[in-house]
Amino acid sequence: MMTHQEAHALLNDLLDDRLTPDARAAVAAHAAGCSVCAAELDGLRRLREAAADLPAELRPAHDLWPGIAARLGDPDAAGAPRSAVRHRRPRLTLLAAAVVALALLAPWLRPDRTTPETAALDAGYAQVRRDGERLLAEGGLPPLAAAELRDGMSAIDGAVRETRQALDRTAGAPDQFRRLTACYRRKIDLLRQVVDRAART
Amino acid sequence: MNRNATLAIATVLLLAAAPALAGRTPIDETRKVDGDAVVRVDNLAGSITVTGWDKNEVQIRGELDEKADELRIDGGGDHLDIEVVYPKKKNLNIREGSVLTLRVPHGCSLELQGVSSDVEVRDLRGTIQSSTVSGDVQIHGKPAAVKIASVSGEVTVEAESDEVSIESVSGRIEVRGARRSLEINLVSGDADVQAGELERLRFNAVSGDLDLRADPARNADWELDCHSGELTLELPGGLDADFDINLFSGDLHNDFGPKAERTSKFAPGKELRFTAGKGGARVEINTFSGDVRLVKR
Amino acid sequence: MQPQPLASPAAPPAPDDALLVPRARAGDRGAFEALYRRHAGRVHALCLRLCGDPQEAAGLTQDAFVRAWERLPGFRGESLLLTWLHRLTVNVVLDHRRAVRRRALTELDAGMDLPALAPAAPDRPGARLDLESAVGALPAGARTVFVLHDVEGYRLREVADLCGIAEGTAKSQLHRARRLLREVLA
Numbered sequence: 262m263m264t265h266q267e268a269h270a271l272l273n274d275l276l277d278d279r280l281t282p283d284a285r286a287a288v289a290a291h292a293a294g295c296s297v298c299a300a301e302l303d304g305l306r307r308l309r310e311a312a313a314d315l316p317a318e319l320r321p322a323h324d325l326w327p328g329i330a331a332r333l334g335d336p337d338a339a340g341a342p343r344s345a346v347r348h349r350r351p352r353l354t355l356l357a358a359a360v361v362a363l364a365l366l367a368p369w370l371r372p373d374r375t376t377p378e379t380a381a382l383d384a385g386y387a388q389v390r391r392d393g394e395r396l397l398a399e400g401g402l403p404p405l406a407a408a409e410l411r412d413g414m415s416a417i418d419g420a421v422r423e424t425r426q427a428l429d430r431t432a433g434a435p436d437q438f439r440r441l442t443a444c445y446r447r448k449i450d451l452l453r454q455v456v457d458r459a460a461r462t
Numbered sequence: 463m464n465r466n467a468t469l470a471i472a473t474v475l476l477l478a479a480a481p482a483l484a485g486r487t488p489i490d491e492t493r494k495v496d497g498d499a500v501v502r503v504d505n506l507a508g509s510i511t512v513t514g515w516d517k518n519e520v521q522i523r524g525e526l527d528e529k530a531d532e533l534r535i536d537g538g539g540d541h542l543d544i545e546v547v548y549p550k551k552k553n554l555n556i557r558e559g560s561v562l563t564l565r566v567p568h569g570c571s572l573e574l575q576g577v578s579s580d581v582e583v584r585d586l587r588g589t590i591q592s593s594t595v596s597g598d599v600q601i602h603g604k605p606a607a608v609k610i611a612s613v614s615g616e617v618t619v620e621a622e623s624d625e626v627s628i629e630s631v632s633g634r635i636e637v638r639g640a641r642r643s644l645e646i647n648l649v650s651g652d653a654d655v656q657a658g659e660l661e662r663l664r665f666n667a668v669s670g671d672l673d674l675r676a677d678p679a680r681n682a683d684w685e686l687d688c689h690s691g692e693l694t695l696e697l698p699g700g701l702d703a704d705f706d707i708n709l710f711s712g713d714l715h716n717d718f719g720p721k722a723e724r725t726s727k728f729a730p731g732k733e734l735r736f737t738a739g740k741g742g743a744r745v746e747i748n749t750f751s752g753d754v755r756l757v758k759r
Numbered sequence: 760m761q762p763q764p765l766a767s768p769a770a771p772p773a774p775d776d777a778l779l780v781p782r783a784r785a786g787d788r789g790a791f792e793a794l795y796r797r798h799a800g801r802v803h804a805l806c807l808r809l810c811g812d813p814q815e816a817a818g819l820t821q822d823a824f825v826r827a828w829e830r831l832p833g834f835r836g837e838s839l840l841l842t843w844l845h846r847l848t849v850n851v852v853l854d855h856r857r858a859v860r861r862r863a864l865t866e867l868d869a870g871m872d873l874p875a876l877a878p879a880a881p882d883r884p885g886a887r888l889d890l891e892s893a894v895g896a897l898p899a900g901a902r903t904v905f906v907l908h909d910v911e912g913y914r915l916r917e918v919a920d921l922c923g924i925a926e927g928t929a930k931s932q933l934h935r936a937r938r939l940l941r942e943v944l945a
Contacts, residue, residue, distance in 0.1 A: 263556075264506075264507040264556040264557065264558075264559055264577075264578045265507075265556070265557040265558055265559075266507060266559065266578035266596060266597070267507075267577075267578050267596060270578075270596055270614070273930075273933070273934045273937065277915070279915075295557070304941055305937060305941070308909075308937055308940060308941055308944075309909055309937075311890050312890065312894075312905070312909035312910045313909065313910065313912070315808075315890065315891065315910055316804065317800075317801060317804065318800030318801050318803075318804050319800060319803055319804035319807055319808075320799065320800045320803065321799065321803045321816070321817050321820060322813065322817070323817075325795075325799065325803075325817055325820055325821050325824075326792055326795055326796075328821045329795065329821050329824045329825055329828075330788065330792070332821070332825045333788060333791075333825065333828050403577055403578070403595065405578070405595060405596050405613075405614065406577070406595045406596075406613055409595070409596075409613045409614050409631045409632060409927075410613075410631075412631070412632065412649075412650070412925075412926060412927035412930065413631040413632070413649045413650070413927065415925070415926055415927070416649050416650050416668045416669055416925035416926065416927050416928070417649060417668055419668075419925060420668045420669075420689035420690065420750065423689070423750060423751070424689070424750060427710055427731075427750070436733075437708075437731050437733075440708050440748055441710070443687075443748070444687060444689070444748055444750065447666050447687050448668065448689070450647075450666070451647060451649060451666055451668065454629055454647060455631055455649060458593070458611055458613065458629070459613075461593070614931075631927070632927045632928070632931055649925070649927065650924075650925045650927040650928040650931070651928075651931070668925060669924055669925040669927075669928050670928075690923060690924070690925070751923065
């Protein structure tokens, strides 16, 4: 069942080829018979073509090379140029090395450690995800709700993956570990809410 | 509660029999209800607009979508159930949906349900609950409590209410006027909140940004958890609060003084526990890669 | 002076990236300058569209090439130089934006709005806004996603990764950008 509002909301996805075959057919069918949607689709298409046609190059108003050359470091220095830019996360690289070093000394600090708490959370997360996937596989959701469920799940997946990796690194810091498990739990709650709500649609 | 004499009479509004006569049927119905009745509306697609008034009556006006079978109205007295009924088949391809415009007693509570329905509610004093997927939701007035579940619509709550709770996946959320208790659960939308004094605040998001201007109550209990979105809290300069802030890789900008310190030599992350003024209110903030800004008003 | 689309002057054929990169990597500034001349238009176009301001774009273009010089040792030809340079430029712009926002917040009085990074209005009175100016006037988040996806052709997943946002957020920014552009260009 595809309402005008739903089809209208999915026009961008149709244009960007992000719809399942069923949804694509439904939206296209609607647009064929709806002047509002047909006009909008046409306008979006023309906008996208215009954007892709913008000139690839835009030369700066004046030559920037002198300013660049001045910042390239000592021209007489041999070998590779030194990096003057502070990288965003140097500490983590050092950190990872430190953790590995410690792991050699203290096996209980080994990365990829699964504690009882994380195991329980992993299982909980897997369960909710399965429910979400099953709901999507059944195909009974309206296309917009399905698209949002998928996007929502992928956003939460990303967050959980990062949290889980971080948990591996904080095994030696109980406070941080505890907080991260709480964060993990809250993500699972969020996903549970999203899936439950989709199920009620 | 005054029980109305005419209870539980199911009324069914039938469309003309021949499907060829499909057109949008106008609606004009009235039912007597108690001043604090619970009104439930189920409209799959279209719009639901509800405004409070002084009469102990529910007035329903609007238009039924061509594809709808009927408008079912059940109950009376302490509750009224209104449902737009569609035939049970797939690929209905509803175009505009049904427009439902209701007047209900000011003291009523509402339970609204829809998929792609816009919702607008004004001037009710009861509890307002709404669950939609993609419509825009607007709540105005002074309801006792507001509970919104949405997926991708824009949610605007401009209501002096003691209890506001909003769940969404990617819609944008705007809250004005909430006080006492506010809860927002969000995956990737943004939230913009200007509230009064909040005792309880729960914010849980993955990548949505939060812009919050509010005052923590003296015994406040605030918990904000955001994975990669940015949290900006504009708080009164002279506030009395205990802060407990944890960032994994995000940055903290703090008008109220101290910087965050590394949690431990062996693990990434920064934390900061400090007290502003005399302390009292409790503000706990956890982010993963999102930045946090505590800004003095 | 407005930035110019790249004309094709009658210049002598220049050595291409395959020859220039190893020399630049070894510290040959002349080779790096040649690389700059080859790719400045592209890098600058990207900076200008992402940030919306010609002066800022010039500074960002310089920052991008400086960073490229520093990171060149790490480039082993696994992609085209331009691809590598392109992604590096996006990161330079986004890093700069984050730093600017932080600084701006400490300098503002409460209640003031952040100044919008809008280009100067077109100087032909009554002229219809063209796409380039309209893009420049978009809010920053929407503009970034639109430029990367619709103008530069990155996939939504890549845009989300570059900007450090969820794909769902990137998608809603994209749709918002398209809607705003169509309203303004109608």
